[in-house]
Amino acid sequence: MAAWLGWLVAALLLYIALLAVIMLMEHRKPAQMTAWLLIALLIPYLGFFAYFMLGRDFRIRRMTKRFEKRIRYDSAASSYFSHNQIHRMEDVGNDQLAEQKNLFGLLSRLTPFAITTGNQSEVLTNGEAAFEAILNALDKARHHIHLDYYTIRDDGIGRRFLRTLIRKAREGVEVRLVYDGIGSLHLSENYLTELHASGVQTSCFLPPRFAFYERRLNYRNHRKIVVVDGVVGFLGGINIGDEYLGKDKRLGFWRDTHLKLQGNAVHDLQRLFLNDWTFASKERLEEQKYMPKHASSGKESVLIVPSEPGRNDQKILDVTFAAINAAKSRICISTPYFIPDPSLVMALRTAAQSGVDVKIIIPGIADTKLILLATLSYVQDMLDGGVKIYRYRKGFIHAKVMIIDRMLVSIGTANMDMRSLYSNFELNAMLFDTDAIDRLFTDFQEDLNNSHQVHAQQFTKRPWKQKAAESLIHMLSPLL
Numbered sequence: 188m189a190a191w192l193g194w195l196v197a198a199l200l201l202y203i204a205l206l207a208v209i210m211l212m213e214h215r216k217p218a219q220m221t222a223w224l225l226i227a228l229l230i231p232y233l234g235f236f237a238y239f240m241l242g243r244d245f246r247i248r249r250m251t252k253r254f255e256k257r258i259r260y261d262s263a264a265s266s267y268f269s270h271n272q273i274h275r276m277e278d279v280g281n282d283q284l285a286e287q288k289n290l291f292g293l294l295s296r297l298t299p300f301a302i303t304t305g306n307q308s309e310v311l312t313n314g315e316a317a318f319e320a321i322l323n324a325l326d327k328a329r330h331h332i333h334l335d336y337y338t339i340r341d342d343g344i345g346r347r348f349l350r351t352l353i354r355k356a357r358e359g360v361e362v363r364l365v366y367d368g369i370g371s372l373h374l375s376e377n378y379l380t381e382l383h384a385s386g387v388q389t390s391c392f393l394p395p396r397f398a399f400y401e402r403r404l405n406y407r408n409h410r411k412i413v414v415v416d417g418v419v420g421f422l423g424g425i426n427i428g429d430e431y432l433g434k435d436k437r438l439g440f441w442r443d444t445h446l447k448l449q450g451n452a453v454h455d456l457q458r459l460f461l462n463d464w465t466f467a468s469k470e471r472l473e474e475q476k477y478m479p480k481h482a483s484s485g486k487e488s489v490l491i492v493p494s495e496p497g498r499n500d501q502k503i504l505d506v507t508f509a510a511i512n513a514a515k516s517r518i519c520i521s522t523p524y525f526i527p528d529p530s531l532v533m534a535l536r537t538a539a540q541s542g543v544d545v546k547i548i549i550p551g552i553a554d555t556k557l558i559l560l561a562t563l564s565y566v567q568d569m570l571d572g573g574v575k576i577y578r579y580r581k582g583f584i585h586a587k588v589m590i591i592d593r594m595l596v597s598i599g600t601a602n603m604d605m606r607s608l609y610s611n612f613e614l615n616a617m618l619f620d621t622d623a624i625d626r627l628f629t630d631f632q633e634d635l636n637n638s639h640q641v642h643a644q645q646f647t648k649r650p651w652k653q654k655a656a657e658s659l660i661h662m663l664s665p666l667l
Contacts, residue, residue, distance in 0.1 A: 271451040272301035279488045280304075281619040283515075283594035290513045294617070298502050300458075300491045306450030307485025308618055310598075310626050314431035317423065317445035318344055324415045324447075325351050331361040331477060333460045335412035337370035337600075338426035341378040343434070345427050349378060353385040362387040365463050367408045368394040370426070390468035392612075406496045409600050409611040411445075412460050418481040420453040422446055422614055423598055424587045433582065438554060440582025442634065444521075444627075446598050446616055450483035455491035459614060487620040494601065494613045503601045503615050504608040508534055510591045518545045519590040519631045523583070525549050525562040526604035532565070536572030544575075548634055551578040557660065560653075564661035570643040577638035584634065587615075588627060596624045 273279055276291035279302060284291060294302060311317040325332055325348075332355055339345060356362045364382065366374060368391050382389055392408040413421040423445030425431050433440045448456065457477055465471045494503040511518060511534040518538055525547065527535070539545040547569065553559035566576050589597040599615030601607040618624065 271303050271305050273304055273488055274301070278304070279619050280486070281488070281594060281621065283592055284619055287513050287594070290509050293509050294490055294506065297505055298490065298492050300455040300493075302488050302490045302619075303451035303455070304488050305481075305483055305485060306448060306452045306487040306489040307483050308449075308487055308489065308616075308620070308623050309447040310623065310630070311421075311423070311445040311447060312630055313443055314344075314425055314433070314441060317421070317425045317443070318347075318432070320445075320447055321413055321421055322347065322351055324413070324419045324421070325355060328355055328360050328415045330416045330479075331363070331414075332416075333363050333412070333414040333457070333464070333477075335365040335408070335410050335460050335463050336426055337367045337407065337409045337411060338428055339364075339366050339371045339374050339378075340426075340428035341375045342429040344429055344432060345378070348427055349381060352382060352387050356382075356386040363460075363464060364389045365392055365408070365460070365467050366390075367392045369407050370409070388468075390464060392463060392467045407611050408463060409607065410459065410463070410493075410614040411600055412456055412463075412614065414453060414457045414460055414477075417457055417477050417479045418449060418453060418483070420448045420456040422448070422456065422600065422616055424585050424600060431585075435583075438552060438583040442579065442582060442584040442586055442637075444586040444588050444598055444630070448489065448616070450481060450485050450487070450489070452489040452491055452616065453481065454478050456614075459491070459493055463612070487618065487623065489619075490617040492597075492599070492615045492617060494608070494611075494615075496610050496612070501608055503599075503613055504528060504531070506615075506617070507531065507589065507597070507603075510589070510595060510597070511535060511538055513594070514538055514543045514591045516543060516592050517590070518543055519588075519628065520545075520547045520603060521584060521586040521588045521631065521634060522547070522603035523550055523553070523585045523587070524558050524602040524604040524607075525565055526558075526602075526606075527565060528605055528608055531603070532568060535569065535574050539573035539575075545573070546575045546577065546631075546635070548577045548579055548584060548631070548638055550584050551580040551638070552583055554583060560657050560660040563653075564657035566641060566646060567643075570641065570646060576641040577635060578641060579634060579638045581637040586630075586634075588631065590624060590628055590631060593621050593624050595619050596627050598627070 274295065276285050276288065279285065279291070309320070311320055332352065339348075352362050352364070364387060366389065372395065379389055393406065411422055411424070411426060424443045425445045429435070430438065431441050431443060435441070458474070461472055461474060461477065492502055492506055494501055508530055511531070518535070535545055549562055550559065553562070569576055587599055587602055596618050597615050598618070599613065601611070601613040601615055607613050
């Protein structure tokens with residue numbers, strides 16, 4: 188009996204020590220700490236093993252610092268383009284931003300890239316427009332094609348990309364493709380073999396087996412980057428798959444937003460691709476070879492905002508928080524996954540309570556039921572704070588757009604959730620041109636017409652089972 192009690196006491200002390208480790212490592216992120224403690228309580232020891240494998244990579248900060256150092260070094264080396272960088276807020280060309288000294292200071296200093304001028308943007312609404320624009324650009328490539336995607340599928344549109352890349356590689360164009368190990372987990376070997384046979388170079392970003400052993404399974408490259416000849420670039424929410432064309436029978440119409448860029452901002456997209464390529468393939472390419480002078484006559488100001496995992500690398504979160512706090516009249520957000528950081532919850536509620544018109548569009552139907560429950564678990568708090576919530580009903584909304592007054596708009600790959608904000612490699616572009624802002628606001632208004640507003644009185648009447656499920660998932664939501 189004494190021996191048995193001794194083992195029991197030892198196991199209990201070990202369990203308490205493991206809980207203390209989670210609290211120590213996650214004390215800066217209370218939401219994540221609560222979620223991991225709940226898992227550890229529900230599944231003792233196995234919960235800590237899950238945390239050890241997924242929750243905290245003790246080397247992630249060192250890895251992401253290497254990313255940032257390389258970006259900074261190459262940006263400094265490319266002083267050739269520095270005259271196109273904006274250092275005075277009066278030069279951005281937006282009167283409302285010119286009144287926001289603090290916000291402009293943050294935008295100027297926070298990211299590895301500066302606000303650039305000499306850009307031209309084109310908003311691509313939905314998969315049809317985005318795929319046609321990208322494929323047309325690929326057809327015109329003469330020197331190189333660089334693609335960086337989270338998900339690539341071997342389906343109808345995936346085969347169109349395959350044929351185009353093979354043809355361009357056989358024409359002598361350098362073609363490189365980075366794909367995420369988890370997002371493209373089901374990409375067939377035959378697809379890759381066909382690419383390699385034609386001379387296309389591919390590299391997998393953190394392959395699942397390597398990521399598991401290195402405890403980096405939770406850190407995914409969620410970026411979508413296309414750069415053609417260093418002069419045309421694309422980014423946004425659209426991966427390569429038939430579902431983005433509305434061919435998923437359950438989800439139906441797929442609403443998304445992508446962006447085509449020409450001008451100096453393309454050089455920053457190129458740097459991000461080269462950075463990801465170096466990390467995934469261990470091959471470092473000569474930057475200047477892929478940074479040609481461009482002929483863009485655009486006059487738009489654009490800021491590329493990358494974000495990586497790590498305590499001090501949530502640049503998209505910092506910029507989003509600052510932009511929300513700077514709003515004076517309207518905040519319009521479209522996001523497929525709404526699992527906001529506590530700071531964003533407070534910022535949105537405070538903005539609404541101070542008289543700013545805050546509207547958020549979330550899916551009516553979702554690609555993942557668990558994520559939908561997590562999203563709905565935040566709705567009551569938003570409604571109580573005066574935020575207006577709308578659920579899209581035409582199909583599935585996957586657009587990741589935030590509009591602040593007529594001051595700026597953010598488009599990119601980052602969802603309004605803690606996975607995007609803390610764990611993924613993400614990419615957003617901030618536009619300051621009022622024509623582009625007005626265009627995206629028109630799209631937002633159209634999405635509102637295809638949505639229904641969630642009213643507090645009605646929302647509180649949902650079944651108690653759903654409320655209970657939402658409450659449980661809410662505690663786990665920082666990990667989803």
